Amino acid sequence: MELLKKLVLTAGVPGREDRVRELIAKHAKPLVDEMRVDAMGNLIAVRKPRKGGKKTSGGVKVMLAAHMDQIGFIVKHIDDKGYVRVNAAGGFDTRNLFAKHVLVATSGGGGDLPGVMNPAGRPIHIATEEEKKKIPEVGDFIIDMGLTAEQAKAKVKIGDMVTLTAPFVEMGYAVASQCLDNRVGCWAVLKTLEQLKQHDCEIHAVWTVQEEVGLRGAGPAAFGVDPDIGVSCDTTLCCDTPGVPDDQRVTEFGKGVCIKIMDGSTIADIKLVEAIEKVAAGKKIPCQRGVLPRGGQDGAMLQRTRSGTRTAVFACPVRNIHTVTEMAHTTDLQSYHQLLAAWLQTL
Numbered sequence: 001m002e003l004l005k006k007l008v009l010t011a012g013v014p015g016r017e018d019r020v021r022e023l024i025a026k027h028a029k030p031l032v033d034e035m036r037v038d039a040m041g042n043l044i045a046v047r048k049p050r051k052g053g054k055k056t057s058g059g060v061k062v063m064l065a066a067h068m069d070q071i072g073f074i075v076k077h078i079d080d081k082g083y084v085r086v087n088a089a090g091g092f093d094t095r096n097l098f099a100k101h102v103l104v105a106t107s108g109g110g111g112d113l114p115g116v117m118n119p120a121g122r123p124i125h126i127a128t129e130e131e132k133k134k135i136p137e138v139g140d141f142i143i144d145m146g147l148t149a150e151q152a153k154a155k156v157k158i159g160d161m162v163t164l165t166a167p168f169v170e171m172g173y174a175v176a177s178q179c180l181d182n183r184v185g186c187w188a189v190l191k192t193l194e195q196l197k198q199h200d201c202e203i204h205a206v207w208t209v210q211e212e213v214g215l216r217g218a219g220p221a222a223f224g225v226d227p228d229i230g231v232s233c234d235t236t237l238c239c240d241t242p243g244v245p246d247d248q249r250v251t252e253f254g255k256g257v258c259i260k261i262m263d264g265s266t267i268a269d270i271k272l273v274e275a276i277e278k279v280a281a282g283k284k285i286p287c288q289r290g291v292l293p294r295g296g297q298d299g300a301m302l303q304r305t306r307s308g309t310r311t312a313v314f315a316c317p318v319r320n321i322h323t324v325t326e327m328a329h330t331t332d333l334q335s336y337h338q339l340l341a342a343w344l345q346t347l
Helices: 002-008 017-031 127-132 149-155 178-197 218-225 270-283 299-303 330-344
Strands: 034-037 043-047 062-067 072-078 084-089 100-105 113-121 139-145 159-165 169-171 174-177 202-208 229-237 259-264 287-291 311-317 326-329
Touching: 002 174, 002 178, 017 043, 017 113, 017 202, 034 113, 062 218, 062 299, 072 149, 100 169, 127 174, 159 178, 169 287, 174 259, 174 330, 178 202, 178 229, 178 311, 178 326, 178 330, 218 287, 218 299, 229 330, 259 330, 270 287, 270 330, 287 311, 287 330, 299 311, 311 326, 311 330, 326 330
Parallel strands: 062 202, 062 229, 229 311, 259 287
Antiparallel strands: 034 043, 043 202, 072 084, 072 159, 084 139, 100 113, 100 159, 113 139, 169 174, 174 326, 259 311
């Protein structure tokens, strides 16, 4: 879990994935044969086929896509009292943004500054009943860094990255933290490359950018790779918690990695789904199917690149998604890379 912990605690919102990319590149370098960063910022690593411990050539070209970015914010204004206002970079339920600790990653030499996020307005002691009922918009929140206006304006620039902060905690049969979506996918691809000893396919492992704001990085990357098979490596909803009907839970905690059938952006290739399930059954690796009515992931761009690509979607079930208390079951985490590696060896 140490690698996953490092990934989760490394900040990287859409368009600001540099830190995450550097960490992934460090771990991926000894596992691949080629590595480059494209114009969008996608990290693209190539692992040639292996037979008898030796590199070969040819084989089916498989692209694994895992997005590096997390939902977060971009500074849009610093007022004359030193308070910072932000623009969302990704989708937030603002009910989860009250009283949060944040990190303001400055680009003006100020380093990483801690702050707290709260909505503007009166505290509960003196708020009206109407004010207590209001659900603020992102633009209503302010970030207080405990600095004077002069200090804040000297250190923070419009365009700087802001992320919510939370610890990485192992609890019971699960881990909990911020941005398991989608550092779990990034981690699973690295773990898969570690496991693979022999395989006939040519693997293009791509850690993509700007997925949370419209799948922007995966499209250009897939166009450049031109894969025969595309695999999106992401997370998905796990709503098997009180208050959600069983037919809306999408996945179940601890039942294994989800092989997604469809979501709002992608319908997976059913033959690939069945082939993956056959491997899972043979290796006794738990997995489950899932359908998400809305939302999407990089598989949409893989599927639609050039003249079209057969695409599958691996996704780890995550409770409390898009919050700082995201949870993943250790069974689901381990089955993710075990099944992905086992299936790749059959291609």
